[in-house]
Ligand SMILES: [Fe+2]
C-alpha cells in the first residue's frame with residue numbers, strides 16, 4: 109500500500125488557525141460563546157489530544173460498531189428478553205432511556221460550541237467527532253427504546269420527555285444546561301468532559317452494562333459498552349484543556365469548573381444510576397452497590413485523574429463520601445411515594461431479602477431509611493394504599509431540583525440550607541448546591557422550581573393540575589410496578605381485605 | 606401482575622402522521638429542548654439575566670425567519686448516523702483507492718510546474734477554507750431550533766472536516782514529491798495574503814460573524830458554501846486539462862457531499878417559504894450576501910489558468926441554485 113500513515117499528515121490538519129482581518133476577534137469570538145481566559149492563541153494551539161483518529165478511520169470504526177449493535181439477531185433476543193423481563197428491569201430501562209436519549213443528542217450541540225468557539229484546532233477536530241458521536245448516542249438509544257414501545261407505552265417518554273415540564277426532566281435539563289449548554293466553548297469543554305464524561309459515563313455505561321449482561325440483556329449491554337468507547341475517546345478533550353488552564357495561571361478557574369460540574373452531575377447520577385443499581389436491578393443480579401462503584405470508579409479513579417492534572421480534590425470530597433451512601437436512598441423513597449409524578453412504574457424494591465442486601469451494603473440502612481419503608485410497608489399491609497402517598501408536596505432544591513432530604517430515622521439531621529435574595533428564599537439540599545448558587549446567583553436566581561411554580565400560580569391548585577402541567581395525563585401517571593405485591597414476602601397481611 | 610401494561614404503535618408525537626414513521630423520524634425528531642420558551646431556551650435564569658438565554662432569544666426566537674414548528678422539518682435524505690458512517694466509509698474507501706493508485710504510478714512527480722503553482726496557491730490553502738466551513742456548520746447545529754436540523758448540520762460538519770483532512774493528506778504528499786516548493790509551509794500565509802483567496806476569506810470571516818440563525822443558515826448554506834464549492838468544482842475541471850486526474854476525481858467526490866448539503870438546504874427553504882415573510886426575508890439575505898460571494902468567485906477564478914468565462918459559469922450555477930429554491934418567483 110502506498111498510503112500515508114496518519115502520523116505523516118495529521119498535524120497539518122490541526123494547523124488551521126489564521127489571523128482574521130475582515131471580522132474582528134470580538135466579532136468572531138463573542139464573549140458569551142467564547143472565552144480565552146487571557147491565554148494567548150499560540151498556547152491554545154499546543155492543545156494535544158491524547159487519542160488521535162482520522163475521519164477515514166472514524167467512519168470505518170463507527171460503521172463496524174453499529175453493524176454489531178443493530179443486528180437483527182440481537183433485536184429478536186431483545187424482544188424476547190423484554191417480554192419476560194421483571195418489573196424491576198422494565199423500570200430501569202424506562203428510567204434510563206427517557207433520560208438519556210435527548211440528553212445525549214443535545215450534547216452534539218455542546219461539542220458544536222467547542223468546535224466553533226474553542227481556540228484550539230486539535231479540540232475543534234476532536235469535538236467534531238464528539239458531535240457525531242452524540243448524534244449516534246441519541247439515535248441508537250432511542251432506536252432501542254422504540255422497540256419496547258409496542259410492548260409498553262411508558263417508553264413514549266423516551267421521545268416526548270425532552271419537552272415536558274416533568275420535575276425529573278426539569279432537574280436533568282437544569283443540570284445539563286448549566287454545565288454544557290450555557291457556557292462558553294472552553295468552559296463547556298472542561299465541564300462536560302471532566303464533570304460528566306470522564307467521571308460518570310463510566311458509572312452509567314460500564315456499571316449498567318455489567319448489570320444488563322447479568323440480567324440476560326446482552327444486546328443492551330453491548331450497545332452501552334459501544335457508547336462508552338465513544339465517550340472514552342471524546343472525553344479526552346477535558347484533560348488538555350485543564351492542563352493549559354493550570355499552566356497559564358488559571359488553576360483557580362479550572363478547579364471551579366471541575367468542582368461545579370462534578371457536583372451537578374453527581375446529583376443526577378446519584379438519582380438515576382443510584383436508584384437503577386441499588387433498587388431497580390433485580391436482586392439476584394446485583395453485585396456492586398452504587399457506593400462500591402462510586403468508591404472505585406469515581407472517588408478512586410476520577411480522584412486520581414484530577415490530582416494528576418494538578419488540581420485538588422473538590423472541597424466537598426468528604427461530604428461526597430457521606431452522600432454516596434445516603435442521597436439516593438432518600439430519593440428512592442420520594443420517587444416511590446410520589447409515583448404518580450413519574451411516567452414509568454416505580455418499584456419499591458424493599459422486600460425482606462432486598463432489605464437484607466441493602467443492610468449489608470449500607471450498614472444502618474434498616475435503622476434509617478428502613479424506618480420510612482416500615483411505615484409504607486405497614487400501610488400497604490393494612491390496605492391503606494392512599495396513606496402511602498404523602499399529601500404535602502416535597503421541598504425541592506433550587507439547584508439540583510431533586511427532593512431536599514436527609515438521613516431518615518435516628519440520625520435524621522435536617523439542615524435547612526437556604527439563601528435569601530431579592531425577597532425570595534432559595535432552598536438547597538446541601539452545602540455544595542448552595543455554594544454553586546452563591547458563586548453566580550444571576551445564572552440561577554430567575555429560575556423557578558416545580559414547587560415554586562405550584563405556589564406562584566403557574567400551576568393550578570389541584571393535584572390534577574399539577575400532574576397535567578408536568579405532562580402526566582391520567583394513563584401516564586406512575587403506579588407501583590408490582591401492584592403492591594412485593595409485600596407478599598412479609599408475613600400474611602395483618603388486615604388485608 | 607395486575608398492572609395494566611399496554612403498548613403503542615409509534616411515538617405519540619408521530620401518531621397523527623398518515624404514513625408509518627421511518628427510522629429517521631423515529632430516531633431524529635423531537636429531541637430538542639431549547640425551542641420551548643422564548644425567554645428561557647435553557648433551564649436557568651431567563652433572558653436577560655442569563656446571557657445564553659438572551660443569545661437564543663435574540664438569534665432564534667426573534668429571528669426574522671419564523672415558523673410555528675421547526676421540529677416538523679425533515680431532511681429529504683432522511684440521513685441517520687448509521688447510514689452516514691456506512692456511506693462515508695464506502696466513499697472514503699474509494700478515496701483511499703484513488704490515492705493509493707495515483708501514488709503507485711508516481712502521479713505527483715509527473716505534474717507540470719505551472720499546475721504545481723496552481724495547487725500551491727489555490728488548492729492546498731483550502732484547508733483553512735474547510736476549517737471555516739467546519740466552524741460554520743458547528744454554529745448552525747448548536748443554534749438551530751430542531752433536532753432534525755442539528756443532525757443535518759452535524760453531518761455537514763463531518764463532511765467539511767473530511768475534506769479538511771484529505772487536503773492535509775494531499776498537501777503532505779505533494780510536499781514529499783516537490784520538497785523545494787511551499788507545500789505544507791506556506792498555506793497559512795497564502796490564505797491570509799494571496800490575492801486570489803481574499804474574497805473567499807472575507808466571505809468566510811463575515812459569514813462566521815453572523816449569529817442570527819436564519820441569516821447564518823442563508824449566509825453559509827445558500828451562499829458562502831455553495832460559492833466556495835463552485836470554485837472547487839472549477840478547480841477540479843481545470844485539473845483535468847493539466848492531467849491531474851487525481852484532483853479531478855477528489856473534487857467529484859467532494860461534490861457529492863456538497864449536493865447533500867444543498868438538498869437539505871433546499872428542503873428547509875421549501876419547508877418555511879410559505880410562512881409569513883420568510884420568502885422575502887431569505888431573498889433579502891441572499892441579495893445581501895451575493896455581492897461578496899460573486900467577488901470571491903471572481904477573484905479566485907481569475908487566478909486559474911484558462912480562466913476565460915470560468916467565473917461567469919460558476920456564478921451562473923450559483924444563480925441557478927437560487928432559482929431552484931422555492932423563494933424564486
Ligand atoms: Fe454520549
Ligand SMILES: [Fe+2]
Pocket residue numbers: 215242305338339342
Ligand atoms: Fe459524550
